[in-house]
Amino acid sequence: MGAAFHDASLLQQMLIGALLGLSVYLPLSCGQLSLATPGFYAIGGTTAALLSTRVPALGGGDPTYPLSSVMLEMAVAALVSGLLALGIGKLVLRLRGIYLAIATIALVEILRVTTLNQEALGGAVGIFGIPQPFNNPGGYAAFTLVVLALICWLFARLEDNRTGRAMAAIRDDELAAACQGIDTAQTKLLAFVFSALVAAITGVISAHFFNSWNARLGNFDASITTRAFVVFGGSRTWLGPVVGGLLLTALPELLRPVGDLRLIVFGLVILVGPLLAPQGLVTPERLQGLGRSLQGLRRAPGGGEPTEALDPGPR
Amino acid sequence: MGSDFIQLLLNGLSLGAVYALFALGYTLVFSVLGVINFAHGAVFTLGAYFTYLLIGGAVGANGLLAGFQLPIALPFWLALPLAGLGAATVALLIERLAFRPLRERNADPLLALITSLGAGVVLVNLIQLLVGAESYAIPSGSLGGLPVAIQLFGAQVRTVQLLLLLVATVLLAALSLWIDGTRSGKALRAVSEDPTTAQLLGINSHRMVQIAFGLSGFLAGLAGGLVGLSVSLAGPYFGIGYGLKGLGVLVLGGLGSVPGAVLGGLLIGLAEACVPAAWSGYREVVAYGVLFVVLLVRPQGLLGKPLATKV
Structure with a gap:
């Protein structure tokens, strides 16, 4: 049980890392170097911690906290951070x-210091005893996987439609994009707000998973x-931050055997x-190369050219 | 008014002097490379630890170097510049490992935010591994014959604060003179305008980048030692808070502007000193709040050049 418990818990942390990676990726995919994600993540976490411990009607006293209440927290957290992100x-x-x-x-720092100094928001101590919708990390991991899959699907759709292409155009050259009739301000704002929503939802899941929350x-x-x-996973396709988030969250844990050296290695x-x-690790060119060699493998089993997948592609 | 006011003013100014030294280190690197060195806070921390060791301080019970003590105990006035040189050496090493490889590969300069952060993480954790996470204090008697506090206009003033102000003023003056008045200072300005053109004109851009890193490390090392004496060395992470504040100061004054960094440092230091004790928890917000507003109203900072826009 011990090892399985630990593995599921690590998987859950990796999935949270992937979600946060996606949140950072979105503004970046239209060229905006925003580092606001942890701020909105904290808003999500604080919202969940406050609602689930201070509002008895949500079912905080039940042996298992209802999932519908978690959804409600997500909606409130998304609303709060979405409005803030808009402004x-x-x-x-x-x-x-x-x-x-x-x-x-x-x-991010203003939000952190304010939370730290407001007793009502948990203050320096934080909020403890956040009720649990799942009684094991496996349940959390399954739930988070569904959320991640849903958001990945949205991102994949986005990359193929007009808004996603507009974002890529802004990243490559904002002035040229504006000349093509793209509403650059609107598109950047959309990416910023959507990034805040993803971060806030992730914060809600984290608060329950960690069982406590602080600034x-x-x-x-x-x-x-x-x-x-x-940066690590790659900033030109949504798969990059997912891979980067999964790997870099797992790394310090996997390095536990080296003990004190682990943060140095990190x-x-x-x-x-x-x-x-x-x-980054995942680039559109590499994905295409991988796709081609997979097709090759399918046509001639065992006779494909797997080396093509490792080709770094044009720089 | 009177003695309280002078006390407040000196608190603010000496805090501001530290921020200014910090921001100048960022500015030097930013002006030649156009990126922020996120390992700068770790260099500052190292400067404080170097000073502590050089004056003969002993390492605590934790860490690999437990109980270690240098066989020599230098006076503070000699230990501080040596610690600064040590910090400068580390800054040069950071340039070599985290910045130059990116330039050689013509990679996106913004990647340096991540590589320099990596270097910072390594340094901070190396300190923790070697000397442990406990805080150290540089004894206030290290100043030799100087008294701990003196009377000034009826106010009780700590000698350390005056020393901090003095050292910062001398350094800032020397730096301005160097940048504005010497050939190599002019070369630095040329590189910050356009590295390629500067190179074509016979200026060794690589050398100027190294000088900028060395100087910024030296300034950070001195600031670290002085803060270690004035407050304490509150563990391997204590430079990070100052580093963030320095970043705010940098933008407030104007990226790449030396007088701006000084003005920004003093303004934020004074503003923080004026926060009443009952609100001390919100002291941190002052710097970031001011920064946020300035960015929105005047993105180039108080003394920065207007941002060029591509047309």
């Missing part, structure tokens, strides 16, 4: 590059770690990763 986004998305990054770091879970470190998910991986694969 903040209108202001900050006029900024570019490193300026936008720093403005969003400031936003430190949404801080500057998280801003950069989640950004690393995307740091080295973040340091060396972008040098070896500047585009």
Whole structure:
């Protein structure tokens, strides 16, 4: 039981990493270097923690917390962070590059310090005893997998339709995109708000899974770690941040045997990763290459050219 | 008014001086490379630990170096610049490992945000592994014959704060003189305008980048040692908070502007010192709140050049 328990718990953390990676990826996929994800993640977590422990009508006293209440928390968290993202986004998305990054770091820090100082929001201690909708990590992992699959499906749809193409056009050249009649402000705002929704929903799941919530879970470190998910996995297709989030969340856990050295190794991986694969692990070219060689394998079993999948593709 | 006001002013100014030193380190690197060095906070932390070791401080019971003590105990005024040189060496190493490979590969410069963060994570955890996570204090008697506090206009002023202000002022003046008045300072400005053109004009861009990193590490190391003396070394992570604040100062003053970094540092230091004790929990918000508003109203910062837009 011990090992299985641990594995499911690790899987759950990896899935949360993948969701956060997707949240960071979205603004980035239209060229916006936003680091606001942990702020909205914290809003989701705090909302879930407050509602489930302070509102008895949601069923916090029941042996298993109803899943419908979790859904309700998600809706409230999405509404709160969506509205905030709408307001903040209108202001900050006029900024570019490193300026936008720093403005969003400031936003995350303001949210964190405010939560830390408001007893009603958990204060410095945090909120404990968040009720459990599942009695084992496996249940959480299954639920989160469904959420992740749903969001991945939405992202895949997005990449193929007009809005997704508009985002890619803005990333490549914002001015040219505007000249083509794309409403750049509207598209960037849409990406920012949707990113906030994904982060808030992830926060709700995390709060229940962790059983407690405090302000430190949404801080500057998280801003950069989640950004690393995307850089590491690749920022040009939605699969990149998913892979990056899964791998980089698992890494410190898998490195547990090296003990005290594990964070040093983790740091080295973040340091060396972008040098070896500047585009990230998953790029559209590599996916195409993989698809081609899979087709080749299907036509001539055993006679395909698997090396093609490893081709780094054009830089 | 009177002594309370002077106390407040000095608290704010000495805090602001630290922020300014920090922001200047960012500015130097930003002006030549256009990116933020996220390992800068770790270099600051290292400077504090180097100073502690050089004055003969002993490592605590945790960590691989438990009980370690240098055979020499230098006076503070000698330990501090040496610690600065140590920090500069580490900054050069960071440039070599986290920045130069990206330039050599012509990769997206923003990747340096991640690689430098990786370098920072390695450094901070290396400190923790070697000397443990406990906090250390540089004894206030390290200043030799100087008194711990002196009377100034009727206010009780800690000598450390005056020293901090003095060192920061001297460094800032020297840096401005170097950038504005010397040949190599001019070369640095040329590289920050356009590295390729500078290279064509016979300026060794790589060398200027190294100088910028070395100087920024030196400044951070000194700031770390001084803060270690004035407050304490609150564990391997204590530079990160200052690092974030320095980032805010940097944007407030204007990215790449030296006087801007100084003005921003002093403004935020003073603003934080003016937060009443009852609201001290919100002190951190002041810096970020100011930063947020300035970004929206005047994105180039107080003294920065207007942002160029492509047409």
